[in-house]
Amino acid sequence: MAIRQIRDRRVFQKVSTLILILLLVPPIGTAAYLIFDPYTKQEIKPVLSYMSSHQQTGDTIYIYERAEYQFKYYANWYGYQEGDYILGIDDLDRQDGQGISEAEWQRYTSDFDKLRGKQRVWILLSHLRRWEDEQERVLAYLDGIGKRVDAFEKEGSFVYLYDLTLASK
Numbered sequence: 546m547a548i549r550q551i552r553d554r555r556v557f558q559k560v561s562t563l564i565l566i567l568l569l570v571p572p573i574g575t576a577a578y579l580i581f582d583p584y585t586k587q588e589i590k591p592v593l594s595y596m597s598s599h600q601q602t603g604d605t606i607y608i609y610e611r612a613e614y615q616f617k618y619y620a621n622w623y624g625y626q627e628g629d630y631i632l633g634i635d636d637l638d639r640q641d642g643q644g645i646s647e648a649e650w651q652r653y654t655s656d657f658d659k660l661r662g663k664q665r666v667w668i669l670l671s672h673l674r675r676w677e678d679e680q681e682r683v684l685a686y687l688d689g690i691g692k693r694v695d696a697f698e699k700e701g702s703f704v705y706l707y708d709l710t711l712a713s714k
Contacts, residue, residue, distance in 0.1 A: 548641060555649060558697075568688040573656065575613075583684065586669045586701055587615065587672055587700070587701030587702045588699040588701060588702055589619065589653045589669075589671050589701075590619060590695055590702045591697075591698075591699045591702075592669065592698070592699050592702040592703065593619055593622075593623045593669075594623065595697040595704060596623075596667055596669065596704045597623045597624060597625075598695070599697075599706070602666065603694070604665040604666070604667060604706075605606065605631065605663045605667065606629065606630040606631065606667045606669065607630070607668050607669065608630055608631065608632050608633055608669050608694070609633045609670045609683070610632075610634060610635055610672070611671060611672035612670055612671035612672060613632055613633070613635070614656050614703070615671055615672070615702075616630070616669060633653070633656055633661075634653065634656045635662055645674075645679065645682075648663070650682075654681070654686055654709045655692065658690070659705075661690060661691075661711050662708050662709060662710060663710065664708055665694070665706060665707075665708065666691070666707045666708075667704055667705070667706055667707075668683075668706075668707060669702075669703075670702070670704070670705075670706050671701060671703070672701070673701075673703075680703065680711060684705070687705070687707055690709060691707040691708055691709035691710075691711060691712065692707065693706070693707055694706045694708050
């Protein structure tokens with residue numbers, strides 16, 4: 546009986562240790578990751594304030610997909626109503642926000658191409674993925690089809706004014 550109790554205790558200790566490891570590894574891993582790449586805020590209010598104070602009659606406002614919900618939440622506070630802006634495509638592939646597939650990127654560029662020929666286009670970006678260099682990719686494309694006229698950035702949120710009249714397709 547004593548041998549059985551010792552064996553049962555050893556099994557219990559091993560199982561307990563395994564459970565403890567399984568419970569502690571994920572939060573420790575997340576904490577370690579966040580030391581090097583911490584979450585940041587997306588301060589969209591100052592960006593919306595800047596855009597609304599510099600906007601001119603006839604300007605086009607394009608809301609990039611990941612900024613949609615923030616923008617809609619604050620839109621009325623800054624005088625924006627439906628019809629005053631264009632919501633970008635809502636098109637996440639199986640990546641589910643964790644990356645941009647090539648097909649998804651093609652749909653984004655097709656969406657941007659619809660803005661060609663417009664003189665003043667505000668592009669509002671927020672909630673971008675840093676590990677994908679999403680902002681750089683978007684700006685490189687827009688810089689290729691137009692001229693960046695103005696920019697304003699706050700922690701995690703950005704607005705860019707483009708002249709896309711030179712863009713032809």
